[in-house]
Amino acid sequence: MHLGTYRRIGYRMVLALLLISLTGCWNRRELNEISTVLAMGIDRADGQYEVSVQVVDPIQMSQKSNTQRSATIVYSEKAPTLFEALRKSTTSAPRRMYLSHMTFLLFDETVAREGIKQTLDFLLRDHEVRPDFNMAVAREYSAKQMLSLVTPMEVLPAMDLMKSLRVSAKAWAPTSAVNVVSMMQMLTKDGLEPILTGLTIAGDAKKGITSKNVAQPATFANFKYQGIGVFRDDRLLGWLNESDSKSYAYITNHVTSTVANVTCMDSDDKFVVEVLGAKTKMQPSIRSGKPYMTMKIDVRANVGEMHCMMDLSKPKDMYKLQTEAAKRLNQVIMSGIRHVQQRYGVDIYGFGEAFHRKYPKDWHRWKADWNQRFEDMPVEIQIHYQLGKFGKIISPFDNSPETRKE
């Protein structure tokens, strides 16, 4: 190998080095140059958006931290649009807001009533935002107040909010963990109107935003998911109560597990069933030219708590309980549907979509005034209830003299 070859290789290496040093690292950002936004709140104030972001103070996340500072910082800024407000926040924050890890988006009720589409555009368009965050509507309080709340369990309030929503949607049903993708679907699909869970503060909100809130076992204030908000298009119409919210969860197949109380047939006592799984099938049909909805619901449940005087070891009694529980569920679901039909008249259950699939031709005729049709639509429910186990004890233990005599 003579000198020329070495020279050629040398040139190439210099070129490669230039390539790396001139073009590389153009959007590099070190971990200590970004502020991780965990939650965002959008309020309406003076005709502008007030965007609040909850960012993490990384020092507080390390185990060595011994300062008394809060683990999160809330920055908020007003501007006519979301993006502007967000960038404007750098005027008061030393680092750029990093949105990829946003887990929670909160609207205040005003924004929700005026329409949320405007705010979503930026969040879906920006490449940095990952469309998997959950959403909720702040009730009574502003989103900023919600984000400023000091929460007891998790160090980061946003995590607390997000996890609590997901867990409650799984184990308690009357909340719904709506993330931005399902929101988009609900907004764009015909015959399906969006919903969002409500979030409020229970207790003394003023004390809740200080660190004293978590200095003792019982907090002064804590957040609380409350009811499901019904939307027409992207505007909030109103709220469903707990029972109606549960009915919504059953119909839309969102029940993974929940509990429900049922009154005993021969007394005012109650028993509680733990629902282990529920599956709902919509079977749309047309009766005398009008839409008619039949729903088949399969429920598997166990006895969770028992106060009726019955002998559970007898299959007959179990069967009675089962019928009673099914009846109660029927009531809950029917009244939920009726309330939505009468009070709001918007199809949040996606009945329209089911018709769209089965009767596309008729659907196109109905599409324009679907919500009217939804209001008057008869709904029938067929429940297949399976009450399985009754737990470790058989009958409720009762030592009262009257019962012992029997």
Next chain:
Amino acid sequence: MASINHQSAFSDRLDLNIKSIQSIMGESSDLIVREITVMQQIRLALIFLDGMVEKHLVQDSLISAILDRVYDEMKPVTVHYLKESIIASDEVQLTASREEAMDQLLSGSVLVLLDHSREALAVSLPGWEDRAITESKAQPVVRGPQQSFTESLHTNTTLVRRRVKDVRVRVQTIPVGSMTKTDITIMYVQGIAGDQLIRQLTERLRNSQLEKVLEGEYIEEWLLKDKPRTIFPLLYNTDRPDVIAAGILDGKAAIFIDGSPFVLLAPSLFADFMQSAEDYYESYIYSSLIRMLRYLSLFICMFAPAIYIALTTYHQDMLPTQLLLSLAAQREGVPFPAFIEAVLMEVTFEILREAGIRMPRTIGQAVSIVGTIVIGQAAVEASIVSAAMVIVLAITAISNFVIPSYSMSIAIRILRFIFMGLAAAFGAFGLTIGIIVLVIHLCGLQSFGVPYMRPYAPYKADAQKDALVRLPYRLNTKRSRQRS
């Protein structure tokens, strides 16, 4: 020295011959000339190098044999007579060329010169201090043969011969190196090893223009001199006789280098470097799992720091939120970018490691203590590097030791830095490009005509039985992997 023509043959005068040898050797003090006169008129000289021959054998089979038996038999003394009847040694060569005689002298023969004879006898009585056969230090195993090669060529070939008792085992010795004249021995099994491979090897070795051969690497570079430049080792080296035995049974050629306890195998594939002898001595289930673990370690060792850099400087969105926050917390107050931090730590580790290898064993402990304190604790506490970086460094370093072949682990260590640079400049994008280039490079390599990445690429379904996994022997009877 110039006055005496040492190209020439011997003269018929003993004193002249002795003189010329002495002058060729530059009056070296270890050149011993023992002159004997038999029956008052026949003069003989024994010439040898001190320390290169077995002295008591010189005494027994040469000096006393000549002195006693020549008197007894009363026959005319010629070199032929000496060779046939007197000298009690198994390897005696008659030579008329002084040059050849010198070569013999230098490799441990005793030259017997007879007055009035133009020929010399070279009696091979080599004997020098040798290291005993010890346990393998480079590739130790828990279960399996513990012997390792020594510096002595004969010991080494014997160690392999003893394991493969087959008449088809061929041994061929070629001296290489114009100055060192190192014996290079090629061992293979006739009929299993490809003829072309053997022809190619012997040709290359015969035509070598090397001056010195002190270790296998000299040979390796000569054998592969027209191959594409690569950082990967193309010849496997080991100090384990059992591995070499397995190699020649697989159709490879073993290349022994006199003076080095490391024996080369040709051709060698990437997969060979990822296997340990013990894979074959333990249960196939365990061996298969361990092999997969090794490939995982290879991946970690090559990419862990690069992935760390790419994730923390470009792709924070790829980390789980909690992990991101804890990494961010650790990086708080660290003054360097992640790349500088990583390079700093990796270089420190390389320094420590090199120091650990070169140091006298007795003070090795001191280095590891200093290393642990410097790298592990002080740097983190002083906020010069983050704790996560130390974890990455540690797992990288340990993974490196899992790779069974030292030559391969060196290649991986170097590549790691290249990938770190790519990750720092272009993130995961650069990393991907780097991996693609690496794979293309690996697939383009050949070791003596056999694709380096075989049996992975080109994919040989049959050979998968002993590649990433090792199937039980009853399912795995073919030895077709290496043959092209």
